Amino acid sequence: SVVPAASLMEAPAPEAEPVRAQPVEKGCPYDCGLCQNHERDGCCVLLELTNRCNLRCPVCFASAGEQKPFDLSLEEIGKQYDLLMERGGPFNIQLSGGEPTMRSDLDQIISLGREKGFSFFQLNTNGIRLANEEGYAEHLAKAGVSVAFLQFDGLDDAIYRTLRGADLLETKLRAIDRCKAAGIPVVLVPTVAPGVNDHALGDILKFDGELEDSDEE
Numbered sequence: 001s002v003v004p005a006a007s008l009m010e011a012p013a014p015e016a017e018p019v020r021a022q023p024v025e026k027g028c029p030y031d032c033g034l035c036q037n038h039e040r041d042g043c044c045v046l047l048e049l050t051n052r053c054n055l056r057c058p059v060c061f062a063s064a065g066e067q068k069p070f071d072l073s074l075e076e077i078g079k080q081y082d083l084l085m086e087r088g089g090p091f092n093i094q095l096s097g098g099e100p101t102m103r104s105d106l107d108q109i110i111s112l113g114r115e116k117g118f119s120f121f122q123l124n125t126n127g128i129r130l131a132n133e134e135g136y137a138e139h140l141a142k143a144g145v146s147v148a149f150l151q152f153d154g155l156d157d158a159i160y161r162t163l164r165g166a167d168l169l170e171t172k173l174r175a176i177d178r179c180k181a182a183g184i185p186v187v188l189v190p191t192v193a194p195g196v197n198d199h200a201l202g203d204i205l206k207f208d209g210e211l212e213d214s215d216e217e
Contacts, residue, residue, distance in 0.1 A: 043091060043092060044091060044092040044093075044094060044122075045084055045091045045092070045093055045094065046094040046096050046124075047072075047077070047080065047093055047094060047095060047096060048062070048072065048096050048097055048098065049071065049072050049077070049095060049096065049097055049098070049100045049103055049106075049109065050069075050070065050071045050072065050097045050098040050099070050100065050102055050103055051063075051064055051067060051069065051070050051097060051098045052064070052069050052070075052071070052097065052098050052099065052102040053097060053098045053099040053102065053126075054099055054102060054126070054128050054129070055099070055126055055128070055164055055165065055166070056165055057163060057164050057165060058162070058163070058164075058165060059163070059191075059193075062096075062097060062098060064097060064098040064099065071103060074105065074108060074109065074112065077109055077112065077113075078112055078116070081112065081113055081116040081118065082116065084118075085116060085117055089117065089118065090116075090117045090118045090119060090120075091118070092120040092122060093113055093118050093120060093121050093122065094122045094124055094149070095109065095110075095121055095122065095123050095124065095145075096124040097124070099125065099126055099128075099129075100123060100124065100125065101123070101125055101128075101129040101130070101136075102129075106140065106143065107139065107140070107142075107143035110143045110144045110145065111143065111144070114144060119146075120146045121144055121145055121146050122145075122146060122147050122148075122149055123140065123145050123147070123148045123149065124149045124189075125148055125149065125150060125151065125175075126150075126151045126164075126168075127148070127150050127151065127152075127171060127172055127175030127176075128168075128171055128175075130148070130175040130178055130179060131171045131172070131174040131175040131178060132171070132174075136178075137175075137178040137179050137181065137182035137184060138181075138182045140182070140184065141182040141183050141184050145184055146185075147184065147185045147186070147187060148175075148179050148184050148185070148186050148187070149187050149189050150172065150175060150176065150179075150186050150187065150188055150189060151164075151172075151189055151190075151191070152172055152188040152189060152190055152204065153190045153191055153197050153200075154169075154190065154197045154200035154203065154204060155169060155200065155203050155204070155207060156169065156197075156200065157169045159196060159197045159200060162193070162196050163191060163193060163196060163197070176211070180215075186211075188204060188207075188208055190204055
């Protein structure tokens, strides 16, 4: 199913304040993490698992694949989980990168997080492995993925050639179908570039609505 992101995440209570907030030193945005100027606790944490990726997008916010390949170790991930719990967790965890499905131990990362007390795991993904590897969506569903945040820039391969360097529409649609069959909700996440796909936002919204209608039938 394709669902609104807000309906899946748990936000902190209105009165929630940051736990063990960092002292203000240089001020925003230079101090890392929640500082004492923040009036609300965090609700969602992006955990970068790898800088590897199976795409070479002309523009990448994570600069994936531009440096020496690096995967965060399970030990280090465990330490980060512990730190997050100390700082007010459990939070919603975004498994990101790079492309997190490049890791063969994604199920272990989720299991470790659940052992530490986390329950919501959002997979930020381009969908390639979900589309191309039979049974992979079911494997992730069993591991405990809560939702797939799927890179989805439009319904025209010309858009993907410009933004991603490849024809990917068929891959995106197959990834959605496989997530749906495995019971993993999908949130469509476009990168909007003026003159490239800003004209396609209405089509994306219409497509999203059609998918929701098909889920209800």
